[in-house]
Amino acid sequence: MEDAASVFEDSEKTFIELSNSQRLQIINALKTSSMNLTLIAKHLGITMQEAHRNFNRLMEAGIVSKDSSGSYSLTTFGNTIMTQIPSINFLSKNKNYFSDHYFADLPMKFVQRIGSLDNSEYIQGFVAVMEEIKEMYRYSEEYIYGMIPQVPLDLMEVAAKIVKERKIKFNYILPKNAAVPKKGKDFLNEINFPELLKNGLVERKMIEEVKVSVVLNEKKALVMFPNIKGETDMNGAFSNSFHKENNGLFHEWCLDYFRYNWLNSKPFDNTKLREV
Incomplete structure (x- = not known):
């Protein structure tokens, strides 16, 4: 039987990745179309290094994937997570x-x-x-x-x-x-x-x-x-x-x-x- 802490272990990791405004902006930008590193950095007004670091974290979390052409897109998990963010946003505001x-x-x-x-x-x-x-x-x-x-x-x-x-x-x-x-x-x-x-x-x-x-x-x-x-x-x-x-x-x-x-x-x- 799982202990109380382990029940929320995966959710905790996901929330950690979502607790960053740049990563949230990246997820939001990808909800309509895939983008490469240069385009997303320009779109959000951040450096290539910042974009690369955040993309790596999002990929490790299973929220974003990268294809052979270098374009990033949301995974099924990422898309589904995106639909939950407005609820948190409404309640937070x-x-x-x-x-x-x-x-x-x-x-x-x-x-x-x-x-x-x-x-x-x-x-x-x-x-x-x-x-x-x-x-x-x-x-x-x-x-x-x-x-x-x-x-x-x-x-x-x-x-x-x-x-x-x-x-x-x-x-x-x-x-x-x-x-x-x-x-x-x-x-x-x-x-x-x-x-x-x-x-x-x-x-x-x-x-x-x-x-x-x-x-x-x-x-x-x-x-x-x-x-x-x-x-x-x-x-x-x-x-x-x-x-x-x-x-x-x-x-x-x-x-x-x-x-x-x-x-x-x-x-x-x-x-x-x-x-x-």
């Missing part, structure tokens, strides 16, 4: 945030894909988050999906207007005992909300509780995590950026998470809502 926030009951399959949120932008402040959601609503052309712990009246008004005018799909999930504004009922009557439900433009479901929240349309998405009290912190959110390469992965993560909860939610029950 946001370690202060996650010192008082957590993943709550987020299924492990989504935790394992948390690197999809790397390169996201952090929106700070309740007002800024609400404005981001409203903007998302306004630019929606196909659908709006949302799972949040409460329904501010101004969000309700913007969403309803867009759905009625553009005839786009609006699916939302609320937790039992969700806080809804008293004026919300009057507003829903004004816009003939039952007709939107009847026509299928609006669909809604209910879940026991919402801790990790998501809001998205066909292009943009944002996610909010709970604080250590287990309450969704709507004072800050991570949002995807159209200008960064993993925009699609971020959106896909949020969409998959919403669909997962939609499939596991129950029929909507108005009597469970709490007016405030």
Whole structure:
């Protein structure tokens, strides 16, 4: 039987090789195409000696291989390791945030894909988050999906207007005992909300509780995590950026998470809502 130390021996060696910014840059540069020593040194702005030394270490670790023409490329092991780096990067950049926030009951399959949120932008402040959601609503052309712990009246008004005018799909999930504004009922009557439900433009479901929240349309998405009290912190959110390469992965993560909860939610029950 292996002792506790030997279980992590191979992982320790791998982490040692990854604990160098130049080697990480080399791995990142090789994820799209192979390169020779001269090209990688020029690409990273390092000396040939530095590049050679780091390549030797990466080859010894089994992360990089060299062909007969002198070009270096990632091995299967190296490629797979590369897919894990965004998760470490996202958590490392946001370690202060996650010192008082957590993943709550987020299924492990989504935790394992948390690197999809790397390169996201952090929106700070309740007002800024609400404005981001409203903007998302306004630019929606196909659908709006949302799972949040409460329904501010101004969000309700913007969403309803867009759905009625553009005839786009609006699916939302609320937790039992969700806080809804008293004026919300009057507003829903004004816009003939039952007709939107009847026509299928609006669909809604209910879940026991919402801790990790998501809001998205066909292009943009944002996610909010709970604080250590287990309450969704709507004072800050991570949002995807159209200008960064993993925009699609971020959106896909949020969409998959919403669909997962939609499939596991129950029929909507108005009597469970709490007016405030």
